[in-house]
Amino acid sequence: MITVDGLRKVYGDFVAVHGSTFDVEPGEIFGVVGPNGAGKTTTLKTLAGLIEPTAGTVRVAGEHAGDPETRTALGFLPEESPLYEDMTARSYLRFFADLYEVPRDTADQRIETALDDLELEHRDRRLGDVSKGMKRKVAIARSLVNDPDVLVYDEPASGLDPLTTNYVLEYVRELADSGKTVLFSAHNLYHVESVCDRVVIMNEGEIVARGTVDEIRADHGETSYRVFTTVPVEGSDPDGDRHVSVVDSMDAVEAVREAAADAGGEVADIRTRESTLEEIFLDVAGQPMPGSRRIEPGSDSPTAAGNQEGDDRADAEVSPEAGE
Ligand SMILES: Nc1ncnc2c1ncn2[C@@H]1O[C@H](COP(=O)(O)OP(=O)(O)OP(=O)(O)O)[C@@H](O)[C@H]1O
Numbered sequence: 001m002i003t004v005d006g007l008r009k010v011y012g013d014f015v016a017v018h019g020s021t022f023d024v025e026p027g028e029i030f031g032v033v034g035p036n037g038a039g040k041t042t043t044l045k046t047l048a049g050l051i052e053p054t055a056g057t058v059r060v061a062g063e064h065a066g067d068p069e070t071r072t073a074l075g076f077l078p079e080e081s082p083l084y085e086d087m088t089a090r091s092y093l094r095f096f097a098d099l100y101e102v103p104r105d106t107a108d109q110r111i112e113t114a115l116d117d118l119e120l121e122h123r124d125r126r127l128g129d130v131s132k133g134m135k136r137k138v139a140i141a142r143s144l145v146n147d148p149d150v151l152v153y154d155e156p157a158s159g160l161d162p163l164t165t166n167y168v169l170e171y172v173r174e175l176a177d178s179g180k181t182v183l184f185s186a187h188n189l190y191h192v193e194s195v196c197d198r199v200v201i202m203n204e205g206e207i208v209a210r211g212t213v214d215e216i217r218a219d220h221g222e223t224s225y226r227v228f229t230t231v232p233v234e235g236s237d238p239d240g241d242r243h244v245s246v247v248d249s250m251d252a253v254e255a256v257r258e259a260a261a262d263a264g265g266e267v268a269d270i271r272t273r274e275s276t277l278e279e280i281f282l283d284v285a286g287q288p289m290p291g292s293r294r295i296e297p298g299s300d301s302p303t304a305a306g307n308q309e310g311d312d313r314a315d316a317e318v319s320p321e322a323g324e
Pocket residue numbers: 011014016034035036037038039040041042043
């Protein structure tokens with residue numbers, strides 16, 4: 001549905017996007033992540049037909065993204081979406097439906113459905129007097145008035161509280177499940193991990209990792225093993241009444257096992273630990289992800305940033321006999 005081939009965008013002598021290639025299928029949520037200045041918005045704006053690529057092609061449903069018909073068949077949510085503050089949500093959305101020449105009955109039905117689905121309150125209050133979360137929901141509803149098959153959202157959860165964020169992301173998931181093609185940019189890796197089917201990580205205008213989150217982990221992540229022994233071995237640290245050694249191969253696990261046996265003890269437990277998306281991001285983009293969220297150890301909520309000692313989110317138990 002979305003096909004980007006060799007997209008390059010140059011501003012003056014500055015190359016903002018170096019030659020991106022990816023595609024997005026109907027029903028899929030595709031995440032574009034990266035640090036500030038990575039080229040995310042530039043990529044999204046070319047998809048929305050707001051800027052022309054310097055080179056390469058950007059197609060939506062087989063058509064050039066800049067064509068007027070293509071633009072009207074796409075729902076774009078800009079990162080900042082100032083609304084007409086004197087209008088109410090309803091009048092504002094009707095205004096846009098009129099611009100898209102949606103028949104009044106269809107428009108009214110569509111607007112009410114979107115506002116119901118988004119649980120939007122105060123539909124007849126001045127937009128200047130409503131909360132930021134509600135404004136964002138109205139902007140999302142605006143992207144739907146023409147019932148587009150393709151949705152391109154720049155930071156859909158930007159500035160929203162966690163509850164509203166979850167709500168909006170669940171709604172985005174429902175839109176994809178109903179067959180729409182969704183591409184969104186995000187800073188927050190937890191959002192990406194929780195809803196995106198596939199992801200590209202951009203850095204300085206280049207795609208530096210791509211695939212499902214699991215594929216990115218397999219390609220760029222690392223597995224380490226925490227081996228708990230009943231006796232101290234060389235390099236281990238105390239951990240309650242046990243001792244833990246952190247190693248990066250099964251051979252090293254075996255060496256710990258032998259050392260423990262030589263010291264009269266044994267291996268009590270082995271846990272594997274996969275890289276978090278945050279760690280991979282740090283590795284491939286060389287800098288921390290702005291806005292990524294940490295959930296403290298002990299919480300069973302997922303996290304993108306949780307990687308401190310004692311945070312076992314990425315741990316998985318393996319048999320202490322593993323490797324024998
Ligand atoms: N119109 C422009 N003229 C010159 N440079 C631009 C223009 N628009 C963007 N850039 C530059 O291109 C680079 C990529 O910008 P872009 O907005 O696409 O990044 P981004 O990944 O969306 O960043 P952020 O997360 O901060 O929104 C940045 O260095 C930016 O300063």
